[in-house]
Ligand SMILES: Nc1nc2c(ncn2[C@@H]2O[C@H](COP(=O)(O)OP(=O)(O)OP(=O)(O)O)[C@@H](O)[C@H]2O)c(=O)[nH]1
């Protein structure tokens with residue numbers, strides 16, 4: 001395998017991973033290996049990896065992986081929530097419709113959708129920066145995974161970083177592995193949720209959060 005040619009790349013190519021979570025990457029992906037693997041995939045399906053249209057593709061895929069798997073470079077997603085304000089805000093904070101793209105770990109094709117993330121701050125009223133909630137979703141999504149695991153990972157990180165009285169995470173997604181192949185059910189949506197703390201214990205608090213999360217017009 002090592003004799004397969006790879007496209008030379010500038011060293012700083014993997015730097016895009018630093019853009020994602022605000023956490024310095026500690027390692028970068030093995031671009032040479034990714035390139036060799038992509039060449040082999042082309043060969044396996046009878047494509048000529050040296051034909052002009054695709055000769056650059058292995059290098060492109062290596063750069064692409066820096067982006068779409070950038071979450072793997074963050075060991076603890078709760079690091080993303082390190083910006084905390086003592087706001088004495090003890091009511092619900094909820095961000096809904098956070099778009100994400102992830103990769104199904106079974107088929108390596110995308111699953112895409114929206115995450116809704118809410119928490120009830122601790123008694124000190126500590127909140128995190130709003131953008132950090134969206135960054136957290138990105139860090140948890142940008143890796144090969146399962147929707148259920150991604151949902152739990154978001155909730156775990158919120159609990160660890162903010163010690164809130166409750167956490168609610170709902171993820172809605174379409175899985176391309178169920179649309180473009182296999183069972184072929186375009187449009188089917190999967191909804192997963194994780195509720196912790198007061199949202200689990202108190203049905204009224206949970207119902208209120210869920211109605212806000214859905215943008216339910218009856219909530220007022
Ligand atoms: N629970 C869960 N399952 C997933 C997710 N993404 C993909 N899957 C499922 O993983 C399963 C893998 O099943 P297998 O029978 O091993 O693989 P397969 O032959 O490709 O299955 P089909 O997709 O049914 O053709 C499929 O049912 C997928 O729909 C996910 O995020 N969560």
Ligand SMILES: [Zn+2]
Pocket residue numbers: 104105106107108109175177178
């Ligand atoms: Zn899949």
